[in-house]
Amino acid sequence: MAKFQRHVFICVNERTPEDPRGCCRAKGSEEVAAAFKKKLYERGLKRIVRPNKAGCLDQCANGVTVVVYPDGVWYGRVTPTDVDEIIESHIVGGRPVQRLLIPDEKLTGIEPEH
Amino acid sequence: MAKFQRHVFICVNERTPEDPRGCCRAKGSEEVAAAFKKKLYERGLKRIVRPNKAGCLDQCANGVTVVVYPDGVWYGRVTPTDVDEIIESHIVGGRPVQRLLIPDEKLTGIEPEH
Numbered sequence: 001m002a003k004f005q006r007h008v009f010i011c012v013n014e015r016t017p018e019d020p021r022g023c024c025r026a027k028g029s030e031e032v033a034a035a036f037k038k039k040l041y042e043r044g045l046k047r048i049v050r051p052n053k054a055g056c057l058d059q060c061a062n063g064v065t066v067v068v069y070p071d072g073v074w075y076g077r078v079t080p081t082d083v084d085e086i087i088e089s090h091i092v093g094g095r096p097v098q099r100l101l102i103p104d105e106k107l108t109g110i111e112p113e114h
Numbered sequence: 115m116a117k118f119q120r121h122v123f124i125c126v127n128e129r130t131p132e133d134p135r136g137c138c139r140a141k142g143s144e145e146v147a148a149a150f151k152k153k154l155y156e157r158g159l160k161r162i163v164r165p166n167k168a169g170c171l172d173q174c175a176n177g178v179t180v181v182v183y184p185d186g187v188w189y190g191r192v193t194p195t196d197v198d199e200i201i202e203s204h205i206v207g208g209r210p211v212q213r214l215l216i217p218d219e220k221l222t223g224i225e226p227e228h
Contacts, residue, residue, distance in 0.1 A: 003188065003221035007181070009123065009168065053169035054123065067121070069183035074117065107117035 005048045006091055008036055011065040013056035024063035028079060032064050035083040049091055062102050076102040119162045120205055122150055125179045127170035138177035142193060146178050149197040163205055176216050190216040
């Protein structure tokens with residue numbers, strides 16, 4: 001059984017500046033991860049909802065990428081200012097934030113994790 | 115919707131040698147992650163089953179820790195030689211590897227991710 005009610009993975013992968021795919025770290029993923037950690041703590045959710053840094057989630061062009069399990073909901077272009085809404089609407093309220101979802105047709109990989 | 119049929123997160127967190135909790139990296143997590151990547155590729159599953167390195171999964175004493183989503187199945191003390199069985203029995207066959215499961219009562223956290 002899952003320990004956590006929800007497990008939030010934030011891509012913090014870094015690529016070289018000349019890589020055309022870009023990377024989540026260059027787009028501020030460390031700040032997004034820090035915002036999840038801080039706000040989940042403040043909301044008293046840290047024991048049941050875990051934020052985790054992750055290696056490349058294979059959605060480089062859509063970064064900063066966040067995936068929430070067990071739901072399997074993928075968010076793209078997430079900024080620290082979006083984190084409150086993801087927590088309140090999705091994590092607490094059960095309603096994923098539609099405006100941040102990565103459309104299914106864009107959920108395509110390029111190559112396996114490095 | 116989830117892009118991947120299964121998403122396998124392997125903790126590669128590193129702690130200082132004197133930390134009493136130990137850490138997954140010191141127990142060989144990089145080798146476990148590499149084994150997942152290699153064998154999923156060999157099995158032709160790399161587009162639908164993604165192995166991902168992750169920060170601390172909060173199960174330090176049970177490392178190397180692996181969690182498989184969306185199932186929410188937690189494995190502990192995983193070695194590279196266990197990876198074939200996890201892939202064949204669980205990922206392909208749908209039967210989690212009982213001998214490697216972290217018991218629910220041991221799925222307790224110590225502190226949030228660093």
